[in-house]
Amino acid sequence: MRIRLVSAVAASLILAACAGAPARNAKNVPVPAADENEIGQLYARLDEAVKRYEGSAELADAGERERAAREGNAALDDLRAAALRCQQLPGCEKERFLSAFDGLLRRDAPIAAATGDPEKPAAEDADPEAAGEGSPVVSDLPEAARSITLLKGRPLAEIIAVNEPVKAGLEEWLTQYRPNLIQAYVNYQYMRQLMWPEYQKAGLPEALLFGFIAKESGGKVHAVSRSGASGPLQFMYATGLRFGLTTSNGFDQRFDPTLSARANAAYLNEQLRVFNNDLELVLAAYNGGEGRMGRLAGGGRARFWDASVYGALSPETREYVPMVLAAAWLFMHPERYNLEFPKIDTRLGNVTLPRTMSLAELSICFGQEGGSRDGWFRALRNLNPAYDHQAALPPGTRLTVPVVLEAAFPRACAQGPWQTLAAELHAASMPQVAIARTASTRSSSGGARGRYTVRKGDTLAAIARKHRCAEVREIASINRLRAPSYAIKPGQTLQIPSCGK
Template sequence: MSSFSAVRFMRLVSLAVAVSLVAACASAGPAKPSAAIGALYGQLDVASKGYETALQQSREGDLPASRATLVQSLDRLKVAATQCGNTPGCDSQRFFSTFDHLLRLKDGDFGGAQDLDGDVDPTQAALAVAGKTGAASLPQSQRSVTLLHGQKLSQLIAMNGPVKAALEMWLTQWRPQLMDAYVNYEYMRYQMWPSYEKADLPEALLFGIMAKESGGKVHAVSRAGAAGPLQFMYATGMRFGLVSDNGFDTRFDPAASARANAEYINEQLRIFNDNLEVTIAAYNAGEGRVRRIVGDDTSVSFYDPRIYNELSQETRDYVPAVLAAAWLFQHPDSYNLRFPKLDVVPGSITLQRPASLSELTVCLGSAGGMNDGWFRTLRNLNPRLDPQVSQPVGTALQVPKLLEQAYASRCVDGPWPILADDLHKAAIPVVAAPPVASPAKNRDVKNYKVRPGDTLISIVRKLHCSSVQEVAEMNDLGHRHLRIGQVLKVPVCR
């Protein structure tokens, strides 16, 4: 049996155990002597030790012996689990806990090139070894070896009630967001993952934060003003170098935001002595607030009532949601979850005719099997560009490599770029506004400081005596947006 087949076999058998455990715990049967319970627990311990031996044999490269040991151990575990379900007094939760423990053990096969939870594409693995496609093509096995300063991430995630509830949410109501986040992340991975890898942080944590914060939408902005794929507040972003670059807010840059996020997480991990849950809480609630709540006891659990009850409901939900998304990123198959296999090798195109990102989205259509279209990916990979603004010939754009040929065949000549251009330039009827009386020449004015949430319309409504046009002309606003703190001239209304 090839190493790839062996890995797949072990993963599938592991999943079969999970299914059998659920079935066993749902069953009920005749009573047996209590001595039988001790024997079942003994069988559970033997099976668990055998599973660990099989893992070690796999890491040492002895795959035939590993396979034999694994089959024997899992058969023993399945039989004992079934008998436990039919034995009054037998604690079925003990079997669930054992399976959870075994699942954690197989998080990263550090002694070999394969991981028991991986599904390795030999072609992608060969490309990665040859160094041809960079971080984007790393095999899934290497990506599941996710460490936090040398510690397995899986051992730091408490599989408790809140995390399990968040797992259910990601697998049900939040599932569309999870899948979108995965696709978005995969295409940006070559830009974001290197900063986390350099900082000795687990990729799964990066994905978990991004999935919860923005779903991988680079231009996301919250009501509170947090921006970018990792939702930095303005002041925090400034502290970590996310500043304006020729008018572009670098919080929207995936590479820059990942670097800043890695620096922030490592800073807080040092402050909270590698307490991951508290660090994630600080990212959501603010490090100052969390420090005041935690005090000097940095080893305290996030779920300790002294901490948990002092945090907002948003933060109580946020921490387990991030951890659950990270866990699913590592172990999708164990939760009947299939992330799509994507060709994410990065590439670029040089425009041969003027086009906006919106026009390119139209002419590319569903190229490469992307049924949802390429608008989000094009925006994420080219965050500095306004998607509605036509870019000149010669502009270089970042795109997945699979789109290079699609662009040449669909977007340079033929009907699709003509259609895209026609749709993009369609005129929207403008309804003439009623004439507004010109302001009196000697009309008194006062200053108004723009507050969060203000718009020209809301400001005019407060005045009760002016119009949007009048205020815009008084301040030479044109089509520019208002800025918080901006001082406007407005008429004095009597």
């Protein structure tokens, strides 16, 4: 006997995504022409997904429960992706997708047959708080974005087990790391529209993206770890290359918020397939390496919390996974923990420099404009990652800024006393005693230079520390490495200034 469909969670994702698009003002926003070719392809995908789902029901009747579950889930995933795309296209009939999912909801479910839980209540009877819908943070999001609190058809709140390690992580975030959590939230909010769409397109929960950012970098785009992991989501060089993060015109794309979020989402979806949608194992793989986790967990047959897996991990990975989960949980449920995230106007604007200026100067002349307690240095750097904050940017350079600064720019930074002060402070410099002494000793030895071959995990700062007579900017200048990333790669040979004797 067939078991009725209980995975209405997956269906509600489609319904919310299609029905929740905010209405546009027809008077102010021109309606683009419909792309009939792409719309036709979406309708064809809809028909094919429905047929595939119906075929999975027949497999369930024949007793092939696991195959039925795989086919049914794949059909639902494709239908959801097509519906999300339909939502974005003018002229696409969203009602077709609503009707298709309504029909599937009334059929018997191979997914439920595979999970063997006929008594589970339907999604519409479930507690909405459990799915993260009660969060004041999540409730501020558009309906389509709010629906992506699901991970592979399940509410993220169901997946995160608030066990003892996660509770310990919650305590850490709510005590000594509370300022870090708040600052990570503020930093993320200004980058949200650059990063969240990449997760949304990949069907991943925003809370998980925030968990990564809070733990990995605190929302600092130019963060670099001692091991060489870089960017807001801390990609190692080789892993970044694997997911399309290269060096373009001297800029390390690991520092780009949009590209790093896209790569992170691709990594997660790849590893979720490898580890049977076990989120904890995927997080552990992100931190400790997918090869090691694959060996320990047997490709997903064992759980992260199993003693044989958990006990074999490094202390760093054992701490990392619950901390990411705890940050994601707090993003969804701050009100449960006496936590209040600040309300921020995250709209972005642009300014065009009328004269040569640096991001450091802009940070000074903007001060605490708009009531920003910590000033604007971090937001300006995060939104313009390709520029060194000390570099003199030529007139005509167009920068992305929070909208409050767009309005304040003519008054605060384009001219006036704060702009003059910022330029004066920026022109000041510390005496370079050590550099001068090193230069003179090298000149007596003919300006000798050594060579160093970059190893995996090296950073330019670490290389400079190994060679006591070399400084980061000096090595960068000799080897023509461009700021701010000073990108290097394993196997690369660098010239290193040598000390005179």
